[in-house]
Amino acid sequence: MTETDARRSGLFSRYRPLPDSFDEYADAAGKVRPEAARVVRLIEGLGRDEVRARKKLADATFLKSGVTFSVYSDERGSERIFPFDLIPRIIADADWQRVSQGLLQRIRALNAFLADVYGPQRILAEGLIEPEHVLGAKAYEPKAHGVAPPGGVYVVIAGIDLIRDPNGEFLVLEDNVRTPSGVSYVLENRLVMKRVFPRVFAQSRVEPVDEYPSRLRAALGSLAPDGEEGLVVLTPGPFNSAYFEHSFLARRMGCPLVQGSDLYVEDDRVWARTTLGPQPVRVIYRRLDDPFLDPDCFRKDSMLGVPGLFGAYAKGNVALANAIGNGVADDKAIYPYVPDMIRFYLGEEPKLGQVKTFICAREDDCKYVLDNVGKLVIKAVNEAGGYGMLIGPQSTRKQQAEFKRRIRENPRSYIAQPRVDFSTCPTWTSRGIEPRRVDLRPYVVTGAEGSWVLPGGLSRVALVKGSYVVNSSQGGGSKDTWVVEEDRG
Amino acid sequence: MISRVAESCFWLNRHVERIDALARMLDVSQSFQLDVDLRAAERWRPMVIVVGEEAAFEGKIPAPLRDDGETVQRFLCFDEACGASIHSSLRSARENARTIRETVSVEMWMTLNDLWLWFTDRKAQRLYNSDRSAFYAHLRNQCALFHGHATATMLHEDPLEFMRLGTALERAAQTARLLDVKHHAIGPETEGPESADEAAQWLAVLRSSAAVEPFFKRPENEVSGESIARFLLFDPGFPRSVLHNLRRMENFLNLLRSEAYPEMGAPSRKLLDATLVAFESGGFARVMATGLHATLTALVDRTIELGSQIHADYFAVSTRPARDSKRSMEE
Numbered sequence: 163m164t165e166t167d168a169r170r171s172g173l174f175s176r177y178r179p180l181p182d183s184f185d186e187y188a189d190a191a192g193k194v195r196p197e198a199a200r201v202v203r204l205i206e207g208l209g210r211d212e213v214r215a216r217k218k219l220a221d222a223t224f225l226k227s228g229v230t231f232s233v234y235s236d237e238r239g240s241e242r243i244f245p246f247d248l249i250p251r252i253i254a255d256a257d258w259q260r261v262s263q264g265l266l267q268r269i270r271a272l273n274a275f276l277a278d279v280y281g282p283q284r285i286l287a288e289g290l291i292e293p294e295h296v297l298g299a300k301a302y303e304p305k306a307h308g309v310a311p312p313g314g315v316y317v318v319i320a321g322i323d324l325i326r327d328p329n330g331e332f333l334v335l336e337d338n339v340r341t342p343s344g345v346s347y348v349l350e351n352r353l354v355m356k357r358v359f360p361r362v363f364a365q366s367r368v369e370p371v372d373e374y375p376s377r378l379r380a381a382l383g384s385l386a387p388d389g390e391e392g393l394v395v396l397t398p399g400p401f402n403s404a405y406f407e408h409s410f411l412a413r414r415m416g417c418p419l420v421q422g423s424d425l426y427v428e429d430d431r432v433w434a435r436t437t438l439g440p441q442p443v444r445v446i447y448r449r450l451d452d453p454f455l456d457p458d459c460f461r462k463d464s465m466l467g468v469p470g471l472f473g474a475y476a477k478g479n480v481a482l483a484n485a486i487g488n489g490v491a492d493d494k495a496i497y498p499y500v501p502d503m504i505r506f507y508l509g510e511e512p513k514l515g516q517v518k519t520f521i522c523a524r525e526d527d528c529k530y531v532l533d534n535v536g537k538l539v540i541k542a543v544n545e546a547g548g549y550g551m552l553i554g555p556q557s558t559r560k561q562q563a564e565f566k567r568r569i570r571e572n573p574r575s576y577i578a579q580p581r582v583d584f585s586t587c588p589t590w591t592s593r594g595i596e597p598r599r600v601d602l603r604p605y606v607v608t609g610a611e612g613s614w615v616l617p618g619g620l621s622r623v624a625l626v627k628g629s630y631v632v633n634s635s636q637g638g639g640s641k642d643t644w645v646v647e648e649d650r651g
Numbered sequence: 652m653i654s655r656v657a658e659s660c661f662w663l664n665r666h667v668e669r670i671d672a673l674a675r676m677l678d679v680s681q682s683f684q685l686d687v688d689l690r691a692a693e694r695w696r697p698m699v700i701v702v703g704e705e706a707a708f709e710g711k712i713p714a715p716l717r718d719d720g721e722t723v724q725r726f727l728c729f730d731e732a733c734g735a736s737i738h739s740s741l742r743s744a745r746e747n748a749r750t751i752r753e754t755v756s757v758e759m760w761m762t763l764n765d766l767w768l769w770f771t772d773r774k775a776q777r778l779y780n781s782d783r784s785a786f787y788a789h790l791r792n793q794c795a796l797f798h799g800h801a802t803a804t805m806l807h808e809d810p811l812e813f814m815r816l817g818t819a820l821e822r823a824a825q826t827a828r829l830l831d832v833k834h835h836a837i838g839p840e841t842e843g844p845e846s847a848d849e850a851a852q853w854l855a856v857l858r859s860s861a862a863v864e865p866f867f868k869r870p871e872n873e874v875s876g877e878s879i880a881r882f883l884l885f886d887p888g889f890p891r892s893v894l895h896n897l898r899r900m901e902n903f904l905n906l907l908r909s910e911a912y913p914e915m916g917a918p919s920r921k922l923l924d925a926t927l928v929a930f931e932s933g934g935f936a937r938v939m940a941t942g943l944h945a946t947l948t949a950l951v952d953r954t955i956e957l958g959s960q961i962h963a964d965y966f967a968v969s970t971r972p973a974r975d976s977k978r979s980m981e982e
Binding site: 419 | 652654655657746750752753764765768809813909911912915965966
C-alpha cells in the first residue's frame with residue numbers, strides 16, 4: 163500500500179492486492195480505502211512484535227473462555243479454537259446500508275416463497291418454477307404443507323453468505339435459512355478485539371453487535387402462541403460441534419438450553435422436565451435439523467429429537483424457529499430462482515446480485531457444465547461445509563472425470579457456477595500481511611414485528627494462500643467485521 | 652429448572668469437592684510420612700481404599716509398587732483409569748460445567764477451564780515434580796475460587812442450591828471416609844492410651860480436613876482419637892463436619908421447596924430427617940458403643956442412599972407432582 167503509511171512500522175508497505183480481485187483495504191492503484199485508513203494507521207503504529215503479542219493474547223483468550231468447536235473425527239473429543247485473524251474486515255457504512263436493504267428484501271421474498279410453497283403454490287401454478295423442481299426436492303417437506311407457523315414467520319434466523327466480485331459488488335452466494343451458525347463467533351470475536359485492541363476501538367466508530375441476543379429473544383418471544391412465555395434453545399447435545407454456540411445463545415438470552423430428552427409431548431403440547439415437574443414450552447429455537455426433530459414423524463432412528471413435536475407444531479401449540487421445511491428455500495437448486503421470486507412476490511427488482519448458476523437438471527445447462535467442468539465450480543445440491551464441491555480451475559483431470567460421471571448419473575443433484583474471484587482482505591500470515599479471500603455471512607432476525615440485520619456479520623477467511631475455501635473444516639478462519647463511518651479526518 | 656441441568660449442577664460440585672478433598676489428603680499424607688515411622692502398608696494404601704479404587708489400583712499397579720508413595724500419588728492424581736483420580740474428577744467437573752455453561756457463570760466456567768488446561772499441560776507436571784505442596788495448594792485454591800465465584804456471581808436460587816446440596820453431601824461423605832482411613836491404617840480401635848505415632852496420625856486426619864485451627868478453638872478438645880472423631884462428626888460449626896453438612900443439606904432441600912408443589916422432594920427431606928435423627932440421638936457415646944468403623948460405614952451408605960433419593964425426586968421426574976390437595980379442593 164502506498165500513501166504515507168510506509169514511514170511507520172511499514173507493516174502494510176509491502177502489501178500488494180491480487181490483480182483480478184477486489185481488495186477490502188486497497189484500491190486498484192494500491193491506495194488505502196478511506197474506511198480502512200484509520201485501522202491501517204493504528205496497526206502500523208503498533209509494529210510487528212506488538213501485533214504478534216496481541217495475536218497470542220487473542221488465541222489464549224479464546225482457549226481460556228472455551229470458545230471452541232469440537233472435532234468429530236477426533237476420538238478424544240478434543241476442542242479447537244476457530245482460527246482468528248486480528249486484522250478486521252471493514253465495510254463502509256454507506257455500502258452496508260445498501261447490503262442491508264438487499265438482505266431485507268431477500269428475506270421477505272424467501273419467506274413469501276415458503277408460505278406459498280407450503281400453501282397455495284401460486285408460483286408453481288403460474289409456471290415460474292417447474293413444480294417437480296420444488297416438490298421433488300429432497301428438502302421439500304410434504305408434511306409441512308398446510309401448516310402455517312406462528313406469525314407466518316418461516317425464516318426467523320437467516321445467514322446469507324455474500325461475496326464481493328472484482329468490481330466490489332456484493333453478491334449472494336448461498337442462502338441459509340435452516341439452522342445457520344456462527345453468530346456466537348461474531349460476538350466473541352468482537353469481545354476479544356476490544357480486549358487486544360482497546361485503543362483502535364476507542365478511535366474508530368464501529369457499529370456494535372452485542373444487541374443480537376436481545377433482538378433474537380424479542381423476535382422469538384413475538385412468535386409465542388397466545389403470547390405466553392416458555393422459550394428454550396434445543397441442542398443436539400454437548401458433542402455437537404456447535405455446542406458452544408447453542409449454550410452461548412441460551413446464556414445470553416437467559417433461557418434454558420435443552421436436549422431432546424429434556425422435552426416431551428402430551429396431548430400435542432410440549433413440556434420440559436424440570437425439578438418442579440413439567441413446565442410448558444411455547445417457543446423452541448431448535449438447532450437440530452428437520453430429519454432429527456421428531457422420530458415419530460421424520461427419521462425413526464433419531465435419538466436427539468422429541469417424539470410428537472411435529473404434532474404440537476402442526477396444532478399451533480409451539481413455535482419452531484426456524485420453521486419445518488425451510489430447506490426448500492435455501493436449496494442450491496432453488497437459489498437461481500430467488501431473483502424471480504423477488505419480482506414475483508414483491509414486484510421489485512433485486513437489490514443484491516447473485517452468481518450465475520447452471521442447473522444440471524436442465525438439459526442445456528447440463529451439457530454446458532459437462533463441456534466446461536474445468537472452468538466451473540460444481541456443487542452437490544445436498545452438501546454443505548465445502549464438501550461435495552469441485553473447483554474446476556484447481557482440479558485434476560481425474561477429479562473432473564469423476565464429477566462428470568456423477569453429474570451424468572444424477573444431474574438433479576448438481577449445480578455449477580463460474581468461479582468468482584471474490585474479494586481479499588489483508589491477513590496476518592507467517593510472511594507478513596498478505597491478501598486472503600474473505601466471504602461474509604450477515605445475520606437477519608425476523609419476528610412478528612419485522613426484521614433486523616446484525617451490522618456486519620461473520621467474515622470467514624481462506625487462510626491458505628491461493629485458496630477459495632473459507633470453511634473452518636478446511637483451513638478457514640474468521641475476522642471481526644466492522645461497519646464503520648468513513649474516516650474524514 | 653431443567654432436571655438434567657439440576658443433576659449436572661449437583662454433580663459439578665461433587666466433583667469439585669472430590670478434587671479439593673483428595674488434594675488436601677494427599678498433601679497431608681505427603682508431609683505426614685516425614686514425621687512418623689509407619690509400616691509400609693499403613694502409609695499410602697489406605698488412600699486408595701478411602702477413594703474406593705482398590706480394584707483399579709490392583710489391576711494396574713504391580714504388587715511390588717503398591718506401597719510406593721510416588722506410585723500411589725501418581726495414580727491418584729493423574730491416572731485416567733482411576734475414576735476417583737484428580738484427573739478424572741477434574742475432567743468430569745469441567746465436562747459438567749461445559750454442558751451447563753448457560754447456567755454457571757462465566758467466571759466459574761473460566762476457573763475450571765483454566766484449571767483443566769493447566770492440569771493437562773506440562774506446567775502442572777513441572778510443579779508436581781518441583782514443589783508438590785504448591786501443586787496441591789493450587790488445586791485447592793482454584794476449588795475455593797470456584798466456590799467464591801459461585802456465591803458472588805450466580806443468582807441465589809435453584810441452580811446454586813443444587814450445587815451447594817452436592818457440596819454438602821460430598822463433604823459429609825468425604826469426612827466419614829477420611830475418618831475411616833485411620834481404621835484402615837491401624838486396624839480396629841485399640842484400647843488404652845494412644846502412642847505418639849497414633850496421636851500424630853490423628854493430627855494428620857485433622858489436617859486433612861483443614862480442621863487443626865478450628866479444632867483447637869474448642870477449649871475442651873485435646874489430641875486424642877475420641878476427641879478428634881467427635882469433632883469431625885458432631886461439631887455443629889465446623890464446615891466439614893458430618894453434622895454441619897447434614898444440616899446444610901436440610902437447609903438446601905428446604906430452600907428448594909415449592910409452594911405450588913409441596914410434595915416435590917418430600918421423600919428426600921424425609922430420608923434426611925431420619926438420617927439426622929438417627930445420627931444425633933445418642934450422640935458420640937452411641938458411636939463409641941457401636942464402634943467407629945461401623946458407624947462410618949453406615950454413614951457412607953446413608954449418603955449414597957440420599958444421593959439416590961435426590962436423584963429420584965428431582966432429576967428423574969417425568970410426571971407432574973400432585974398439587975397442594977387442600978388448595979385444589981378449595982378451587
